Amino acid sequence: MKKMWQAAARMGVGAGMALVAMAGIANARSTTNRPASIVVWPKIVVDTSARWLVWPTDTRLMLSSTNASGIKQAHCFYINATGHCSNDGAGCRDATDCVGGECVPSWNETDFDVVLTQEQPLAWYASDGLARGQFPLEGPFRCNGVFAGLQCFSDAQCPPGVGCNIGQSNLGSAIPPVPEDPFIGALVCIQYTGGSDTKPDQTTTRDKLYGDATIVQSAAPLRFVDPARYNAIGLEATGKEVSDGRLVLDGDEGKYQSCPGVLILSHLFDGAVDPIIPAVQYGTELTLLPCSNDFRSQTPGRAVAQFLVFNEFEQRFSTSRTVDCLFDSQLSRIDTRNPARSIFNAGVAGSLAGQTRIRGVGGKAPLGSGLLGVARASLGPLIIPSSAAYDLHQQGNGGRDLMILP
């Protein structure tokens, strides 16, 4: 064993040379740590009647501005990736949701605007949205909050502690509910300057938005709540004006930073017995969303996700799947319909922990092949569900991606 460590120590010179070469390479890609100008929530699930899922489920979305002075506008697109059954038209994710029919994939978007005041946080449930009259700062010369129906010119004219809005407001905002229930899809918001000359924000106060999502399962009879929260992904702007509605994601060569070259998922393999409570086992859902989308012609992004899976024995497995609009799957159903035979099954992989590298390839021009994603681990079987969402890691810059606005 000691020789092994000594051998590793002798790597130093060669590795040092490598690291000198690494030092000057710039990092410019998506982030879950910093505010940005494009914010992407890759996974939104609504199933309030538990038609797909075991328990009623909704997603609470948060959008916040870090701008210290002045409003910022977000132009947003719900991406509806819900399929529909060929026999009865009901919403579906795959054929297992259709009794006797096929699940026909579909894709459409619903766009809307949100105006955020300085430093303002907003939150809404995807199934509800926020209609006019529900925004906290409805408009100038209106009392705040639920008293927006009262006109005012000073705080004294509003109920105590409510205040009269004589400054910035959410005027111009309306967030619709997701277009159907059950629903699976994503949300993309792009920072605009707001005001009369509204366009994608490439000013010195760009990159002021960030978002969060909490997928919540709950059931009244059992009186439980299972929340799973993740950070929405940000893409920072480069400061180059967008005049043609084409948002080029290509680092310093483009209008926004690149999507990652590789996504890296840390996970326990499906079926791995929980090292903390051996009565339950791990399972992980992976959601992938193409970086590119043509909202003008209603053409979703498409790419092939290549998976490279490593176990604790340094062994490597691989598979691939097409990501068309949105991909959402249990890990052990990515490569087979029989999860027990999957390379993501702990019995096949041979160890509990895994690391999966995901690379998008084969995008259809002019759209690219970049991917974004999020994971959700769960434990089962349990009477009360238990899950946790978390962001993927990333490495390197991807190729050129493109969002085309209407």
Next chain:
Amino acid sequence: MRLVKRSPWLMGLGVLLAGLVTAPGARGDVTSDESGTLIIFPKVVSDGVRDTLIQLSNRTNSFVQVHCFYINASGTCSSTGEQSCEIDTDCPANEVCIRQCNATNFELALTAQQPVQWRVSTGRLTTIPSAPCRPGQPCQCTLDTSGQLVCPGMLIGYNNASFVPPVGSQFVGELKCYQTNAGDPYPGNALKGTATIEHLGSAQISEYNALTVAANADPQNNLITDKELRLNWTGLGGGELNYCPESLVFTANAEGVTDAFTGATISTELTLVPCSELIEEDLPAPVRVRFVGYNELEQQVSIEAFRFDCFLNRRLADLPVSGGGIFVSGNGDLWKIRISPLPVNVCYSGSNRGASCTQDSDCGDNVLTGPADTRLGCLPASGVLGVAEEFYTVPGMPSFLDGTAAFNLRHEGSRSGFGDIVTLP
């Protein structure tokens, strides 16, 4: 023993090629979605009620050595020694909160792209290799006679020692690891990880990504040899590791607010750890921060000079003082909270440790010096990093059934000047 047969020069060449293709950034940020040389798990819990599962991975195609230390941050009041505390105001009048903040070290190694996991209460024993799981059979760890876990996988500990030591069931604190080569810090930027906190009764889990700090690979800096890790790099030019953020920001539900979909009451627990760490001197790093909150009505509240040592793990209902929270329901349903280290200097050691200062002489006697001769006297108050966790409580239900969800905080800007320091044993 497959690794012994490998040519270290070929492995070095592999690092060169891998590095050219996969280099992490030259931007001075702490991140939770990229790999780094220093990795920080700010919230590790093994208190008999909850336990934590750590996943640590090597992102590169090279063999990687890692040095880790758990920092036990349990605190007790200075006179009433059995009373646990987070900050001084948790203790009776005229008492202060004293945190142990002692470090437990261990080392491990990761082969190319290797992931490993361990349960912190039990640790995990070295197994090179243990038998793999088989299809159709349970894939699980077992407890050996010492009470430590033995799991399927190839796990490498130094001198066949315990791979990861157990922390027992009275631990709340953090885990920091850094990449090494022959015992010295090494700027390979290979480490990434996640932590899953699990309730032992309900199996409710929260998961967050560990924070990583990328290192400057330029051999002209002193990262490798001087036993001091300096977080003073902008991503360009000189410096050792990326600066900590200028501020942290996150959006929380107001403490005690009722969730519209579930009817549950939501509470948020914030965990903060200092970027600076005096491991060699076994002293807690002093932190001074300012909280500013904005609700959805554009109203602003603040906590101007909040101080703690080493570690903070506190519900918003108890900020700034126990039961006297300001980020609560009634002041708004949502709070966007910004946490910024105060631009003041404090004494890191000396008889006036923790006091504000303008020069080293203000710190009194016995001011210490770091391993690389950095005077640990009057220095900028430490930067901070953190994570948050939400608890959803259904009225009338026992707390062990609380739904939980952890999330990473956002970062704004970068510190400048001296930055932060971690002294190594």
